[in-house]
Amino acid sequence: MSEKLPANAVIVESALRRLRVTGEIVVLPEKAPTAATAAAQIGCEVGAIANSLIFDADGGPLLVLTSGAHRVDVELIARTAGVQRVRRASPEFVRAATGQPIGGVAPVGHPAPVPTLVDTWLSKHEVVWAAGGHPLTVFPTTFDELVRITGGTPVDVE
Numbered sequence: 001m002s003e004k005l006p007a008n009a010v011i012v013e014s015a016l017r018r019l020r021v022t023g024e025i026v027v028l029p030e031k032a033p034t035a036a037t038a039a040a041q042i043g044c045e046v047g048a049i050a051n052s053l054i055f056d057a058d059g060g061p062l063l064v065l066t067s068g069a070h071r072v073d074v075e076l077i078a079r080t081a082g083v084q085r086v087r088r089a090s091p092e093f094v095r096a097a098t099g100q101p102i103g104g105v106a107p108v109g110h111p112a113p114v115p116t117l118v119d120t121w122l123s124k125h126e127v128v129w130a131a132g133g134h135p136l137t138v139f140p141t142t143f144d145e146l147v148r149i150t151g152g153t154p155v156d157v158e
Contacts, residue, residue, distance in 0.1 A: 012109035012133035023140040035068025048125040052105040061097035067121040103135040116152035
């Protein structure tokens with residue numbers, strides 16, 4: 001399967017195997033710029049999409065894996081993360097922190113660990129879909145597995 005995946009997705013696939021994740025990366029027929037378009041292509045509820053949002057938290061990266069049904073309250077996230085300021089990161093900041101483009105940031109496969117918060121709302125879904133390192137790739141997982149593989153902290157994000 002790896003030979004058909006984009007280069008960033010191959011890196012993520014390797015990380016998923018090391019972490020003993022059984023879900024396989026799936027290549028979508030077209031880019032999914034929103035949780036709604038991803039859910040429509042996958043055939044799941046919008047809330048089962050784990051949006052990977054990288055924030056600039058006092059100059060360092062912070063990954064928030066949030067349900068596609070939620071908007072992140074940046075003030076709440078700043079308090080939760082123990083930082084002064086959280087703001088949306090630029091595409092260049094995201095690429096530097098993760099090695100991946102906006103719209104395809106996976107929860108793993110980054111050059112260095114990124115502090116991660118995982119939306120507790122995702123626990124309501126038996127299967128959660130996360131990005132696979134490229135805007136055309138996703139993989140099935142679970143809330144518990146996301147917390148395990150990222151070393152993330154479960155939190156309410158809104």
